[in-house]
Amino acid sequence: MDKGYFGKILWINLSQGEIEFKDINISDETYRQYIGGYGLGCKILFEHMKPKIDPFSENSLLGFFPGLLTGTMASLTGRYMVVGKSPLTGSWGDANSGGTFGPEIKKCGYDGIIIEGKADTPKYVSIIEGQKEIIDASEIWGSNIVTAEERLQEKHGKYIKTAGIGQAGEKLSKISGIVNDRGRIAARCGLGAIMGSKNLKALILKGSEKIPIYDKKRLIDLTKEYNKVVGQEEPGFFSKLILNIIPNMGKLLRRLGVNMAGSGGLVRTIYHNFGTSLANTLSAEIGDSPVKNWGGIGQYDFPMEKSKAISANEIIEYKLKEYGCFSCPIQCGGICKVPELDLEETHQPEYETCAAFGTMLLNNDLMSLFKINEMCNRAGLDTISTGTTVAFAIECFENGILNLEDTDGLDLSWGNSEAIVAIVKKIIDREGIGDLLADGVKIAAQKIGKGSEKYAIESMGQEIAMHNPRLLNSLAFSYAYDPTPGRHTTASIDYLEMAKIDKNKYIEGFSYPKGWKKEDKKKVKAQKLTTELHQIISCAGLCQFTSFFGKYPLVEFINAYTGWDISLEELLRSGYRIQTLRQAFAVREGINFGENELPGRVTGHPPDERGPTKGISVEYKQFYRDYCKEMGWNEENGYPLKETLNKLDLEFAIKDLY
Numbered sequence: 273m274d275k276g277y278f279g280k281i282l283w284i285n286l287s288q289g290e291i292e293f294k295d296i297n298i299s300d301e302t303y304r305q306y307i308g309g310y311g312l313g314c315k316i317l318f319e320h321m322k323p324k325i326d327p328f329s330e331n332s333l334l335g336f337f338p339g340l341l342t343g344t345m346a347s348l349t350g351r352y353m354v355v356g357k358s359p360l361t362g363s364w365g366d367a368n369s370g371g372t373f374g375p376e377i378k379k380c381g382y383d384g385i386i387i388e389g390k391a392d393t394p395k396y397v398s399i400i401e402g403q404k405e406i407i408d409a410s411e412i413w414g415s416n417i418v419t420a421e422e423r424l425q426e427k428h429g430k431y432i433k434t435a436g437i438g439q440a441g442e443k444l445s446k447i448s449g450i451v452n453d454r455g456r457i458a459a460r461c462g463l464g465a466i467m468g469s470k471n472l473k474a475l476i477l478k479g480s481e482k483i484p485i486y487d488k489k490r491l492i493d494l495t496k497e498y499n500k501v502v503g504q505e506e507p508g509f510f511s512k513l514i515l516n517i518i519p520n521m522g523k524l525l526r527r528l529g530v531n532m533a534g535s536g537g538l539v540r541t542i543y544h545n546f547g548t549s550l551a552n553t554l555s556a557e558i559g560d561s562p563v564k565n566w567g568g569i570g571q572y573d574f575p576m577e578k579s580k581a582i583s584a585n586e587i588i589e590y591k592l593k594e595y596g597c598f599s600c601p602i603q604c605g606g607i608c609k610v611p612e613l614d615l616e617e618t619h620q621p622e623y624e625t626c627a628a629f630g631t632m633l634l635n636n637d638l639m640s641l642f643k644i645n646e647m648c649n650r651a652g653l654d655t656i657s658t659g660t661t662v663a664f665a666i667e668c669f670e671n672g673i674l675n676l677e678d679t680d681g682l683d684l685s686w687g688n689s690e691a692i693v694a695i696v697k698k699i700i701d702r703e704g705i706g707d708l709l710a711d712g713v714k715i716a717a718q719k720i721g722k723g724s725e726k727y728a729i730e731s732m733g734q735e736i737a738m739h740n741p742r743l744l745n746s747l748a749f750s751y752a753y754d755p756t757p758g759r760h761t762t763a764s765i766d767y768l769e770m771a772k773i774d775k776n777k778y779i780e781g782f783s784y785p786k787g788w789k790k791e792d793k794k795k796v797k798a799q800k801l802t803t804e805l806h807q808i809i810s811c812a813g814l815c816q817f818t819s820f821f822g823k824y825p826l827v828e829f830i831n832a833y834t835g836w837d838i839s840l841e842e843l844l845r846s847g848y849r850i851q852t853l854r855q856a857f858a859v860r861e862g863i864n865f866g867e868n869e870l871p872g873r874v875t876g877h878p879p880d881e882r883g884p885t886k887g888i889s890v891e892y893k894q895f896y897r898d899y900c901k902e903m904g905w906n907e908e909n910g911y912p913l914k915e916t917l918n919k920l921d922l923e924f925a926i927k928d929l930y
């Protein structure tokens with residue numbers, strides 16, 4: 273019977289003398305309990321990886337998992353996830369990317385791929401129309417991943433899909449990711465370095481298996497219906513007018529306290545036209561973007577007069593065409609041509625990149641942003657982590673902790689775009705000061721000492737994303753305590769609430785307890801619900817922006833795809849299980865969540881004396897303790913309790929944790 277998934281994953285062993293490829297069957301119950309994506313990945317890695325393993329060791333596993341719905345026409349479901357033990361944090365690691373690579377895993381007839389072992393010399397794995405090979409990669413080792421992809425296409429045909437590492441992953445940079453589609457990147461948690469440690473340059477895929485969808489007609493009907501609402505509208509006269517002035521409306525938005533979420537056509541049109549870079553100027557003005565390594569205030573240190581040089585309007589002047597992930601009617605990305613830099617085709621820089629290398633560094637040189645974006649995409653570097661690391665280096669330099677001799681002669685002053693580009697190049701090459709910085713701020717601060725720790729903005733070793741918890745409070749909680757800390761794309765109630773959950777504007781039947789905004793106890797319950805839903809959204813392969821585009825038929829899509837008759841309640845329970853297992857993985861590695869603390873600059877300790885976040889400090893520790901209680905985890909250290917593990921069918925974790 274067609275049930276959507278293939279029921280198997282491909283296990284690849286790179287070590288010589290081992291069986292290279294084997295199929296592993298996955299039970300129906302496992303899909304229902306772990307859905308797909310990192311949920312399925314976490315289940316497999318938890319069971320097959322020894323606790324406290326060195327992420328770079330031969331037995332460390334690296335997984336590639338498309339979401340449950342990925343590869344189908346269901347709207348905005350083209351995402352896949354890379355999983356492993358994070359070399360950056362020592363905790364559970366997962367990272368998410370769009371584009372077209374995830375669907376190709378399905379077209380090869382698999383629901384996931386696991387890499388084990390270590391090749392003795394550089395290799396790449398080819399899975400083309402059922403033929404599987406491990407091939408010598410010496411000709412592409414050392415090259416950036418865009419060039420490598422071009423060479424692989426010359427050899428294997430232009431329709432292959434590639435995920436691989438650039439120079440940063442090869443050099444085991446702990447802030448490196450895995451790149452697909454020449455510039456989409458599963459960036460966070462340093463998983464590119466695991467691929468490098470395995471001497472694995474790339475996976476190339478091409479398949480033509482049909483996904484065994486249970487009720488194809490229903491899936492098509494649901495997709496058409498959804499796309500009609502968000503996908504096909506073109507802006508009318510007034511929308512066009514608004515679009516032109518929006519990037520310059522920061523001051524007004526600050527005064528009005530307007531947020532970006534809403535349903536239907538206009539939000540879709542904004543994303544389609546500007547992508548996330550719309551936020552470049554607005555977020556600095558309203559106090560969302562971190563400024564000057566989280567030590568500044570947008571409206572004073574990087575006001576509109578300066579930031580407008582990197583606004584979305586400036587960026588889209590260079591746009592050649594829209595671009596987006598598989599099955600997405602929004603197409604929020606862009607491909608740009610930048611003659612000033614001789615770039616014929618380059619990905620439009622996203623907000624996180626522009627904030628990390630612009631606002632954070634007081635840099636309004638647009639050309640430097642295009643250049644750095646292209647460099648990081650080719651090298652496979654996480655731009656949030658790299659920009660934060662450069663901000664750290666600048667602040668050390670400005671405060672005399674690093675001098676010209678330490679920086680190889682680079683004048684690391686705020687906003688010096690030439691020096692910023694030069695230091696990124698050094699990080700990619702691990703050359704001079706770049707070697708010191710290539711593993712992120714925490715390790716750099718440990719090596720430098722001299723009080724530099726106070727300029728290292730990180731959580732458990734991972735650099736913090738470009739959104740200020742003083743605006744969306746619960747981000748502090750998720751930055752501090754998600755098993756993959758420091759990320760804005762983990763479960764955070766104030767972030768999800770932008771989807772107007774209370775007005776039932778997102779997932780039918782999903783709502784928070786009445787009065788949750790006023791009562792802490794209810795807010796904790798609402799956060800648990802957010803956590804559960806978030807795991808399902810991710811593991812089904814949905815783009816998180818779905819929450820901005822109005823009602824999404826999540827349960828209906830899943831049932832049409834699988835033939836299950838699953839309820840929202842059961843899905844949320846699976847989400848609860850997945851997050852508890854991610855947590856169990858992290859604590860098994862020795863992470864003590866109770867000890868973690870965010871830098872005071874991030875949470876407003878002390879608070880700003882002026883500006884949009886004046887007087888605001890975020891308290892998040894008690895909220896976490898209460899949340900642990902609600903989740904059935906130990907409040908002191910985050911350990912899932914035995915009875916919780918039992919009730920969620922996670923008994924297999926008990927022997928490792930207790």
Ligand code: SF4
Binds near residue numbers: 595602816817
């Ligand atoms: S909205 Fe953007 S990021 Fe999300 S699926 Fe569409 S193209 Fe990809």
